[in-house]
Amino acid sequence: MRSEVGSQGRSGGGVADDRTTRARIRDAAVRRFASVGFGASVRTIAADAGVSPALVIHHFGSKEKLHVACDEHVLAWIAEAKRANMGKAAGGQLLEVLAQADEMAPLVGYVLRSVQAGGAVGRSFVEHMVEDAVKYTSEAVEQGLARPSLDEEARVRYLVYSSLGSLLMAMTFDPPDDPQDTTAVMRRFMGDMYLPMLELFTQGFLTTRRMLDDYLLYVGDPPTGGARADADGATPTEGDPAA
Amino acid sequence: MRSEVGSQGRSGGGVADDRTTRARIRDAAVRRFASVGFGASVRTIAADAGVSPALVIHHFGSKEKLHVACDEHVLAWIAEAKRANMGKAAGGQLLEVLAQADEMAPLVGYVLRSVQAGGAVGRSFVEHMVEDAVKYTSEAVEQGLARPSLDEEARVRYLVYSSLGSLLMAMTFDPPDDPQDTTAVMRRFMGDMYLPMLELFTQGFLTTRRMLDDYLLYVGDPPTGGARADADGATPTEGDPAA
DNA sequence: ATGCGTGCTGAACGAGCGTTTAGTCTGCTG
DNA sequence: CAGCAGACTAAACGCTCGTTCAGCACGCAT
Structure with a gap:
């Protein structure tokens, strides 16, 4: 059983942080990954969280597993x-x-x-x-x-x-x-x-249907809805089957 | 003046490669950078070009300068x-x-x-x-x-x-x-x-101009772009059958 | 022939990385 | 109280990285 809260009273800082150390590390990692990418080093993440690099590994097993947890x-x-x-x-x-x-x-x-x-x-x-x-x-x-x-x-x-x-x-x-x-x-x-x-x-x-119609003619039948084979050239865009 | 071509006859390979060694390194770097990103190591680039890592530095000064050359x-x-x-x-x-x-x-x-x-x-x-x-x-x-x-x-x-x-x-x-x-x-x-x-x-x-018009109303005057003159609310093209 | 510049290499250096190890501290449990 | 488990750290290990260094091979001018 992890005591989760027990040990964190030791932090001598000013404001209280009710997050688990594990959570603090994870959040620091999310921020670091977000700001400098996934090449961020375990050492910088540990420093952000105020812990040693070894503790990061202790909690997550490896950097890759930390990434997965994030x-x-x-x-x-x-x-x-x-x-x-x-x-x-x-x-x-x-x-x-x-x-x-x-x-x-x-x-x-x-x-x-x-x-x-x-x-x-x-x-x-x-x-x-x-x-x-x-x-x-x-x-x-x-x-x-x-x-x-x-x-x-x-x-x-x-x-x-x-x-x-x-x-x-x-x-x-x-x-x-x-x-x-x-x-x-x-x-x-x-x-x-x-x-x-x-x-x-x-x-x-575009103002005309020409490019679209030419393309439809070129590729043959589209997946759904029949390709209207008439393709009468440059008909104005409007006056379409609007639902 | 660099002799550029002088030394390359030594390569014992099969096909001739009339590129300078420097150019071969640069091309290998372009390929590597393209395929694995700019984190590619000098060692892999050198291997691709068939030379030693030291020669890459010799020709370009540093990895960063190689990047610039590419x-x-x-x-x-x-x-x-x-x-x-x-x-x-x-x-x-x-x-x-x-x-x-x-x-x-x-x-x-x-x-x-x-x-x-x-x-x-x-x-x-x-x-x-x-x-x-x-x-x-x-x-x-x-x-x-x-x-x-x-x-x-x-x-x-x-x-x-x-x-x-x-x-x-x-x-x-x-x-x-x-x-x-x-x-x-x-x-x-x-x-x-x-x-x-x-x-x-x-x-x-979209089938209607509503969203666009609402936005234009919301932001007030459109930017100072040249289309200012004919921006009388409706661009000429669309008949707009409002369902 | 001699000397020199240059292309080029193998080995090594120092820094940074992820991870391991050995050990300390602390709170809980019997 | 003893003992144990778990949070935690300092130090170090092994690796890869970019880069440096000392030296070799060779074409060319003297």
């Missing part, structure tokens, strides 16, 4: 946050919901790091987004709010990849003063990109 | 490839042009790695794409092929970020059998994503 922790937090915000994530902008409170910043940062690195948390997060987005877009199509697609699954995946990907690109190339402040990062990204995104979603980019 | 080499190659393919990159899909020949694969891979890592080559590549895309979209708008935007610069940047970002996401989460074969990667990405992309560009996603 993954599980963050995954559980995501699931919890989604449950608590049911429906609010409807817009498909799950990240916006998650990045609400400042104390969540390291967790959001961890998720984004993991997405960029193709880690387990990132993969799971992306699949969650795709899953939710499939549901919400099908609802939106039924309600006549969104246009139908010839391949709903592919469209949803593209939308998720493109929004997460552009966020990562913006973080990489137009980083704000403090790249760890994920709420500021999100605010900046939305300020810069929301208008063009909305514009594209509302009016598209 | 950056310069790849940048020069991009400039050359763009000059040779003037106009062909019109679609804004610069990468497609670059990824044509298989021997270019490591260079394209290097560029993508650098984009992901936010390196100098990546930043320069992105800015080139934005620059070109600004030109081509403004032409397309003038010709009536593309719809105008309230903020052309922001739209272009969003389009570049979203296309490069979604490509990186697809490479990360749906990697093909050989992730180094960038032509296969591109082919796969296009096969999966081109239809939804074209669909979105042609018909948009």
Whole structure:
């Protein structure tokens, strides 16, 4: 039996920290991984948590197992946050919901790091987004709010990849003063990109159907919904079968 | 003056390699950096080039300077490839042009790695794409092929970020059998994503202007972009059948 | 022939890494 | 009280890393 609380009274610091030492190490690791990536050293994590490197290994067995423990922790937090915000994530902008409170910043940062690195948390997060987005877009199509697609699954995946990907690109190339402040990062990204995104979603980019029709002709039958073989050239975009 | 060619006749191998040893090391480094990232060790690069680690340092001074030399080499190659393919990159899909020949694969891979890592080559590549895309979209708008935007610069940047970002996401989460074969990667990405992309560009996603108009109302005046004059509330194209 | 610059190597150095080991301290239990 | 279990640390081990060093081989000018 671990005494969990018993030994921590020894810390001579000022404010009390009611977390287990194990939890403090884990949280320090999440923050470090979020801020400098998964190459962060055990020694720096230990220093952040105010313990010796050996204790990190003592509690988690190895750095890799510490990484796994962080993954599980963050995954559980995501699931919890989604449950608590049911429906609010409807817009498909799950990240916006998650990045609400400042104390969540390291967790959001961890998720984004993991997405960029193709880690387990990132993969799971992306699949969650795709899953939710499939549901919400099908609802939106039924309600006549969104246009139908010839391949709903592919469209949803593209939308998720493109929004997460552009966020990562913006973080990489137009980083704000403090790249760890994920709420500021999100605010900046939305300020810069929301208008063009909305514009594209509302009016598209091209004025004619020609490129799309040519492509459909070129690839033959699309997965769902018959490819209308007439392909009468450049018909104006509007006047479409809108639900 | 370096004799550059003098000593290399000593290599006892089968096929002749008319590259300088320095160039062979640099090419090996580009390939390694492309395939495993910039954390690749000097020792593995040296082994790839068939030389000792010390020789790598002898020629380049340090690993960081080798990295810089690779950056310069790849940048020069991009400039050359763009000059040779003037106009062909019109679609804004610069990468497609670059990824044509298989021997270019490591260079394209290097560029993508650098984009992901936010390196100098990546930043320069992105800015080139934005620059070109600004030109081509403004032409397309003038010709009536593309719809105008309230903020052309922001739209272009969003389009570049979203296309490069979604490509990186697809490479990360749906990697093909050989992730180094960038032509296969591109082919796969296009096969999966081109239809939804074209669909979105042609018909948009939303059926009404409501979200866009609400946002414009919310933020007040749109940015000072040139589209200011004809921003009378409705861009000319859409008849907008409000369900 | 001699000397020199240069391409090049094997061996080693020092730093940082993850991890192990041996041991101390402390609170609980019999 | 004794003894034990577990939190915890300082030190060190073994490894990989980038880099340095001393020296070898060879083409070229003197």
